[in-house]
Amino acid sequence: MTDMDERNVDDICPTCGGSGWAPTEVAGAVRRCDCWKKQRMARLQASANIPKRYQNCDLESFKTFRDVSHKNAKLQVEGFLRQYPLLKEDDPKKSVGLLLMGPCGVGKTHLAVALLRQLIAQTGEVGLFYNFSDLLKEIQDSWNPIAQTSELDVLRPVMDAKVLVLDELGANKVTDWVRDTLYHIINNRYVKSKLTFFTSNYLDAPSRPGEETLADRIGVRLRSRLHSMCVDVEMRGEDGRTDFAKASL
Ligand SMILES: Nc1ncnc2c1ncn2[C@@H]1O[C@H](COP(=O)(O)OP(=O)(O)OP(=O)(O)O)[C@@H](O)[C@H]1O
Ligand SMILES: [Mg+2]
Ligand SMILES: [Zn+2]
DSSP states (O other), X not given: OOHHHHHXXXXXXXXXXXXXXXXXXXXXXXXXXXXXXXXXXXXXXXXXXXXXXXXXXXXXXXXXXSOHHHHHHHHHXXXXXXXXXXXXXXXXXXXXEEEEEOSTTSSHHHHHHHHHHHHHHHHOOOEEEEEHHHHHHHHHHTTSTTOSSOHHHHHHHHHHOSEEEEESTTOSOOOHHHHHHHHHHHHHHHHTTOEEEEEESOOSSOSXXXXXXHHHHHOHHHHHHXXXXXXXXXXXXXXXXXXXXXXXX
C-alpha cells in the first residue's frame, strides 16, 4: 500500500464509511452524518465569495471602543442573528436586512462579512458576498465574446442566493447602465422578499454642504425600496485602516 492509499483510508469517516449517511438507533433508519454536515458547511463558506482580506472577520474581532455607533451597529447585528432563526419563513421580518452606512474604514465590510459568515454557520443557508463594483465588472466581462460565462450566469446566483451582501452601494460612477443594473438586481430581490444586506459610504443627509446622498447615487426609487428591505444602521468615527492596522503590528 502506498502513502497515498494509507492517507485515503484514514480519511474515510468511520461512522458512515464515506457515504454521508450514518446509522441510527432505529434499525434500517439513517441520518446525515456529522462529516457530511461539516463538509457542506465548509463548501458553503468557501463559495460565499468573501474576499481574502475579510475571510477571518468575525464579531469577536469587531471592536466597539472607538465610537458608540460601532457598539450600536454590533448590537443590531447580534440582535438580527438571535432573531432570524426564530422567525417563521413567511414572517415579513425574515426578509428585512441591514443597510450599514458610514464613511471609509469604520468597519462596514468587516461587520457585514461577520454577519454573513455567522448566518451561514447558524442556518446552513446559501450566502453570497459581492462588492458592487466587482459585480459590474463581472457582468461586463461576460459580454466578451470569448468569455465562458454569460450575463445570466453572473446574475443568477446574485438573484437566487438566500442571503446576499452587496458591498459599497453607490460607489460607482452613476451611468444609466449602472443605475439600471442596480435597479434590476435590487428590485428582483425586493419583489421576491429576499434577505439582502448592504453597505454604503453615502448617507441620507449630506454631512457637508454639496455632498451627495445615497438617493443621489442610486436614485430615489431604489432608496425607497431599501427602506422596506433593510433597517438603516449608521456608523461614524475614524478610519480603522489606520489605527487597527497599527495596533496589529
Ligand atoms: N471596529 C472594528 N474592529 C476591528 N477591526 C476593524 C473595525 N473597524 C474597522 N476594522 C478593520 O479596519 C479595516 C477597514 O474596515 P472595513 O473595510 O470594514 O471598513 P469599511 O467601513 O467597509 O470602509 P470602506 O467604506 O472604505 O469600504 C479592516 O481591516 C477591518 O477589519
Ligand atoms: Mg467596505
Ligand atoms: Zn461520516
